[in-house]
Amino acid sequence: MLKSGLAPYACDPAASRGRRYPEAAAPTRTEFQRDRDRIVHSTAFRRLVYKTQVFLNHEGDLFRTRLTHSLEVAQLGRSIARSLALNEDLVEAIALAHDLGHTPFGHAGQDVLNTCMADYGGFEHNLQSLRTVDTLEERYPQYDGLNLSFETREGILKHCSRANAEKIEAAAPISVGMAADGRGDVGRRFLDRTQPSLEAQLCNLADEIAYNAHDIDDGVRSGLITLEQLQEVPLFDGFRRQALAEYPALAGRRVLFESIRRMLSNQVYDVIDATRAAIKAAAPQSVDEARQCAPLLCFSADMRAQSQVLKQFLMKNLYRHPQVIEQTVQAKTVVHELFAAYMAAPGEMAQGFAGRARAAQEAADVARAVADYIAGMTDRFAAREHERLTGRKILG
Numbered sequence: 457m458l459k460s461g462l463a464p465y466a467c468d469p470a471a472s473r474g475r476r477y478p479e480a481a482a483p484t485r486t487e488f489q490r491d492r493d494r495i496v497h498s499t500a501f502r503r504l505v506y507k508t509q510v511f512l513n514h515e516g517d518l519f520r521t522r523l524t525h526s527l528e529v530a531q532l533g534r535s536i537a538r539s540l541a542l543n544e545d546l547v548e549a550i551a552l553a554h555d556l557g558h559t560p561f562g563h564a565g566q567d568v569l570n571t572c573m574a575d576y577g578g579f580e581h582n583l584q585s586l587r588t589v590d591t592l593e594e595r596y597p598q599y600d601g602l603n604l605s606f607e608t609r610e611g612i613l614k615h616c617s618r619a620n621a622e623k624i625e626a627a628a629p630i631s632v633g634m635a636a637d638g639r640g641d642v643g644r645r646f647l648d649r650t651q652p653s654l655e656a657q658l659c660n661l662a663d664e665i666a667y668n669a670h671d672i673d674d675g676v677r678s679g680l681i682t683l684e685q686l687q688e689v690p691l692f693d694g695f696r697r698q699a700l701a702e703y704p705a706l707a708g709r710r711v712l713f714e715s716i717r718r719m720l721s722n723q724v725y726d727v728i729d730a731t732r733a734a735i736k737a738a739a740p741q742s743v744d745e746a747r748q749c750a751p752l753l754c755f756s757a758d759m760r761a762q763s764q765v766l767k768q769f770l771m772k773n774l775y776r777h778p779q780v781i782e783q784t785v786q787a788k789t790v791v792h793e794l795f796a797a798y799m800a801a802p803g804e805m806a807q808g809f810a811g812r813a814r815a816a817q818e819a820a821d822v823a824r825a826v827a828d829y830i831a832g833m834t835d836r837f838a839a840r841e842h843e844r845l846t847g848r849k850i851l852g
Contacts (some may be wrong), residue, residue, distance in 0.1 A: 463541035465735070466745040467653050471624040472616060473606035473639070476590070476629050477599045488545040491608040495549060498595065498602060500556040500588045501526075506834035507555075507785075508562040519674045520556045524667060529554065529656030530726065533735040537655065539728045540735075546655040547662075549604075554659060559585025559831045560838040561787035566793040569827055576823040577830050582614045584831050586642070587623075592828060594808075597848050610642045611656030621646035650747045657753035665723050668766055669716050673776040676712055685710060691762040695719045788840045796843040798826040803828045805846060 462468055469486035474775030482490050495501055504523035506706065520528075530551035537547045558581045559565030570581040586609060590601040604612075614622070645652060675681040687693045694719035700706055706714065729752050740746040755763060774780065796807055800814030804821060812825040829840065839851040 457553065461541065462543060462765075465654060465740040466542045467546050467603075467607050467655055467743055469543070469545070471743075474607055475603045476601075477603050479603065487605045488543060488549050488608065491602075491604045492545060492552060494550040494558075494595075494602045494604065495589070498556070498589075498593050500593060500678070501552065502830065503834050504555060504558075504833065506616060506836055507558055507560055508565075508835055519677065520670045522558055523668065526552050526555055528666040528670060529662045531664055532720070532835075533659050534726055536662065536727055540654075540658075540731060542655050542658060545656055546607055546611070546653070547655070548689055549608045549759075550656055550659045551611050551662060552610065553589060554614065554663065555581070555602075555686055556587060556588045556612075557581045557586070559584075560792065560833045560835045561791065563783075563785040564658055564783070564787040565791045565838075568788045569830060570796065572792065572795040573823060573827050576820040576827075579827050579831070580615065580620075581831075582612070583620055584828075586613045587828070592832070606642065609652055610645070611654050611659055614640050614641060614656075614660060616646045618646060645747070651749065651751055653743060654746050654753055657751055659755050661727055661755070664763070665720065665727075668763065668770065669720050670769050671774060672766075673712065675717060675770070680777045680779060681773050685773060686769075691759075691764050691766050692716075705755055712760055723759065723763070726756050727753065730754050730756040732758070738851045765827060781849075790850055793846055794830055794838060795826055798829065799823065802826065815843070829849060 467488070469488045472487045475487075481487070485493070501523070504526060505521055507522040519760060530548045533547040533551045534544045536542075537544045559569055565580065566581050567604035569591040573579040588601075589604050589609065589612065592600070593602050594600065595602065598704060603818070613624075621643035625640050625647070628643075640647075644650075662743065672686065673682075676683065676686075683696070686696070692715060696711060696715040703714070705833045734752045734754055737747075738748055738752060746752060754760075798813075800820065802825070803810050805813065805826070806829065809825050809829040813822045816822045816825065833841070835851075839849075842851075844851045
């Protein structure tokens with residue numbers, strides 16, 4: 457362990473690779489705590505409260521949103537990080553920022569924007585999350601974006617095509633810890649085929665654990681799936697049976713909650729044990745050595761197989777449920793027609809985005825301004841804008 461209580465392969469904020477625009481250290485906070493605070497105070501973070509996870513915003517007040525999902529990922533991530541002596545603050549910062557680039561209406565909105573942007577470089581929410589913290593937030597006089605640390609930005613960029621990674625590297629400023637030291641910016645690992653930090657790997661797993669659990673909860677709450685159907689899923693049903701054996705009188709939603717609680721705990725302990733074994737076998741002695749290894753944050757083989765069965769169940773019975781599909785089709789129509797309307801009349805966008813479109817020299821730059829504007833919308837604002845521009849009310 458380091459003096460800070462961190463493992464030698466954990467990210468130490470005192471050894472951060474720095475920010476795109478160098479800043480003096482904060483007197484009372486580490487670099488990763490500072491990142492977390494900037495994310496929480498950002499406009500994009502507040503918008504997550506009205507962005508779809510599975511169920512659209514108008515369908516109910518108690519369903520998860522991107523904001524509550526992000527908070528659950530942060531909680532799970534911190535719990536696991538503490539047991540593995542990884543940096544909790546960095547895990548929390550990545551978890552809170554990982555969905556900042558999500559469009560309204562969840563993956564339906566992303567899919568439509570990607571289709572609309574096919575001739576202009578495409579659209580991908582992970583890349584948009586990075587774009588949000590690097591460019592689109594406007595909070596500081598010295599620079600665009602939030603100027604987060606390399607390590608937080610690295611964790612935000614979960615996926616990236618080679619073409620986009622090359623663009624990121626080409627655009628990287630010569631600053632502390634990036635092009636100046638020859639290691640490159642956050643796109644470099646996709647070109648070198650190395651791994652992100654263990655904290656970033658942890659956030660990916662915490663994301664999966666969180667959405668599988670809360671989608672069961674929301675699915676049952678919505679009435680689209682039932683406890684009886686969930687008996688098809690060994691990972692869930694084993695804990696349901698366990699709960700009922702211990703509490704025979706348990707009934708109603710308490711059965712659901714107790715089963716999910718036990719499933720979550722079991723998955724967390726499984727990740728901790730499997731990861732400890734993987735780290736012991738690989739024996740990395742530094743953050744950079746851990747990046748050169750195969751992914752070290754992992755489920756056991758048995759838990760990975762059981763988790764896959766659960767994901768297949770949710771895909772079949774919840775995400776492809778006719779009611780969800782119907783809402784998805786309507787949401788796609790809203791986003792597609794918004795894109796077309798703004799491309800035809802960019803002045804209908806908010807002032808800053810309309811100004812970008814007016815100043816654009818290429819159609820691709822106009823399209824990117826439109827995509828940025830739509831991606832930043834909440835569900836309800838997108839629905840209102842669509843109604844304003846088309847005269848038709850589709851959602852809500």
